[in-house]
Amino acid sequence: MIGKLVTFDEAKRAVESNFKPQPPDVEETVLLEACNRVLGIDVVASVDIPGFNISAVKGYALSSQDTVATTEDSPTAFKVEQTVVAGEQPRFRLSRGEAAEVLMGAILPQGADAVIATQDSQRTDDTLQVFGKVFQGENVHQAGADIQKGTVVLRRGQVLGSAEIGVLAALGFTQVMVLRIPMVAVFSVGTEIGELGKPLPPGKTFDVAAYSLCTTVMECGAKPVCLGVVPDDKEAIMRMLRTATTSADMVVVCSNTDIAEMTDSLGKPGVVVRGIAVKPGRQTAISFVGEKPVFILPGNPSAALLMFQLFARSLVQRLGGRPVLGLKTVVAYAGSRMFSAKGNRAYVLVQLNFDEKCRLIAEPLEAMGAVSALLSAVGFVEVPENTQYVDVDQEVTVILFRGLTNKG
Numbered sequence: 001m002i003g004k005l006v007t008f009d010e011a012k013r014a015v016e017s018n019f020k021p022q023p024p025d026v027e028e029t030v031l032l033e034a035c036n037r038v039l040g041i042d043v044v045a046s047v048d049i050p051g052f053n054i055s056a057v058k059g060y061a062l063s064s065q066d067t068v069a070t071t072e073d074s075p076t077a078f079k080v081e082q083t084v085v086a087g088e089q090p091r092f093r094l095s096r097g098e099a100a101e102v103l104m105g106a107i108l109p110q111g112a113d114a115v116i117a118t119q120d121s122q123r124t125d126d127t128l129q130v131f132g133k134v135f136q137g138e139n140v141h142q143a144g145a146d147i148q149k150g151t152v153v154l155r156r157g158q159v160l161g162s163a164e165i166g167v168l169a170a171l172g173f174t175q176v177m178v179l180r181i182p183m184v185a186v187f188s189v190g191t192e193i194g195e196l197g198k199p200l201p202p203g204k205t206f207d208v209a210a211y212s213l214c215t216t217v218m219e220c221g222a223k224p225v226c227l228g229v230v231p232d233d234k235e236a237i238m239r240m241l242r243t244a245t246t247s248a249d250m251v252v253v254c255s256n257t258d259i260a261e262m263t264d265s266l267g268k269p270g271v272v273v274r275g276i277a278v279k280p281g282r283q284t285a286i287s288f289v290g291e292k293p294v295f296i297l298p299g300n301p302s303a304a305l306l307m308f309q310l311f312a313r314s315l316v317q318r319l320g321g322r323p324v325l326g327l328k329t330v331v332a333y334a335g336s337r338m339f340s341a342k343g344n345r346a347y348v349l350v351q352l353n354f355d356e357k358c359r360l361i362a363e364p365l366e367a368m369g370a371v372s373a374l375l376s377a378v379g380f381v382e383v384p385e386n387t388q389y390v391d392v393d394q395e396v397t398v399i400l401f402r403g404l405t406n407k408g
Helices: 008-018 162-172 208-219 236-246 260-264 301-319 370-376
Strands: 028-032 057-060 076-084 096-100 114-117 120-123 127-130 152-154 173-180 182-190 223-230 250-256 271-274 285-289 294-296 329-334 343-352 361-364 378-384 394-402
Touching: 008 271, 008 285, 008 301, 057 076, 057 120, 057 182, 114 394, 152 294, 162 173, 182 208, 208 250, 208 301, 208 370, 223 236, 236 250, 236 260, 236 294, 250 301, 260 285, 260 294, 271 394, 294 301, 301 343, 301 370, 329 378
Parallel strands: 076 096, 182 223, 182 250, 250 294, 329 361
Antiparallel strands: 028 173, 057 096, 057 114, 076 127, 120 127, 271 285, 285 294, 329 394, 343 361, 343 378, 378 394
């Protein structure tokens, strides 16, 4: 049985006071498998980028000193000696009065310190006419102008996306040191729950909550270990809890049965939260086996997902050394009254639509089924304990599960 309920804030404090994650180990992975991984070291540039002075335009490389006295009325003539394409190392040096045709991205030959664009000059055969002064460094990307050798370009703890992996590739990395991905064990308890891939007997439902939570764990940057379904049997549950706490960094259990006391025998400090004054999810319990959190969430899929987002999401991110990113929010108007839960903090699942005034309307989904709510709910609205209700057309903040298109 659930004893005295703690408030949402009390539950948060209890979790924080017991959650003491160790720094993740560092491991090496190939660059193309590092997407969405967390960088395990500071990355220092070992080379300049670009590595040479290169042309920013298609034109002619020359010495700016040769144009000091150049005017429109008194142009300077250059002899065009060579052509340099991108990726080619020039093996010649310009003398006074000489220029070299260069394509965009080409390395400047020795003796050149500027480039004049093709459209700003006039060429006849191998003679180039320049009609104005060209300044040192004009139309040139200097060596190291993008990234200088010796500078820290990426910091430990950054999540590697397409831009970061592109930078690593530019620096020549084929392998990269990343933080170990935390493992989160997930399983469901209940004789009424059937496992996917097996025939579904009458009276049973497939394991919706565990699969939804496993996906959410992946979205947080961790690896879920789906341990399946355990019957409502104390010995079977204890065996699974021991397996889960031994093999994973965090355990998430979906159960409509109160199994909080079973975690006490696994290690101290044991149960730190047993029942929270929120709706839905009041039966949520949280234990710690040593430093490992164990979340016992409702069997209802949408309620389990909600409580995971409120209490476990940030812990998963921190276990992986990630920056803690909260859920996104949007401001909308209540489409119907949203009531509190008699002294409990209420979380009302909503869908979002635009009305005829192009206002974003948050419509409650309280009457929908547990499975259909997963598909329809874009997010939720919090109704505080001391608020009787949120009225129609009242401005509300919607905490999003996913984007407004219901697809991401």
